[in-house]
Amino acid sequence: MTTRTRIPALGAEGWFTPDGDEPALLGQQCATCGTYAFPKAAFGCPNPACDGLEFNEVPLSRRGKIWSYTDARYQPPPPYVVPTDEHVPFAIAAVELAHEGLVVMGQVVAGVSVQDLKVGQEMELVVDVLFSDDDTDHLIWKWKPVTGGEHNS
Numbered sequence: 001m002t003t004r005t006r007i008p009a010l011g012a013e014g015w016f017t018p019d020g021d022e023p024a025l026l027g028q029q030c031a032t033c034g035t036y037a038f039p040k041a042a043f044g045c046p047n048p049a050c051d052g053l054e055f056n057e058v059p060l061s062r063r064g065k066i067w068s069y070t071d072a073r074y075q076p077p078p079p080y081v082v083p084t085d086e087h088v089p090f091a092i093a094a095v096e097l098a099h100e101g102l103v104v105m106g107q108v109v110a111g112v113s114v115q116d117l118k119v120g121q122e123m124e125l126v127v128d129v130l131f132s133d134d135d136t137d138h139l140i141w142k143w144k145p146v147t148g149g150e151h152n153s
């Protein structure tokens with residue numbers, strides 16, 4: 001019996017909280033003007049009118065609405081490593097986080113194809129296994145359609 005280690009996939013360390021029932025992407029918020037950045041801002045505040053260089057790490061909204069989506073027919077760039085020999089097509093969604101004013105790309109969970117998606121659809125962040133090796137699950141965030149019947153808060 002071994003305990004499997006769950007870590008963010010290579011290239012995605014520090015991009016999200018991998019644990020718990022409510023995983024979240026980790027973004028940055030400018031301490032000067034409040035603008036959000038994801039992935040983390042490398043060269044200061046993304047707001048061109050702001051000189052801010054100090055950021056606070058903040059968890060981002062776990063839900064958003066589809067802004068655009070596409071079918072990944074070819075192998076996407078890191079951190080979307082596709083380790084299997086045969087490339088299994090999957091959908092990629094760009095989801096708009098209304099509160100932060102950010103659009104976050106992510107793989108859509110297995111079993112959901114572009115035919116199941118539409119612009120404006122509400123999506124929820126989940127953390128899923130990207131691939132596994134001997135005793136480690138390499139994790140990445142994915143977008144999952146919010147199923148009906150839930151009341152939005």
Ligand SMILES: [Zn+2]
Nearest residue numbers: 030033045050
């Ligand atoms: Zn700023």
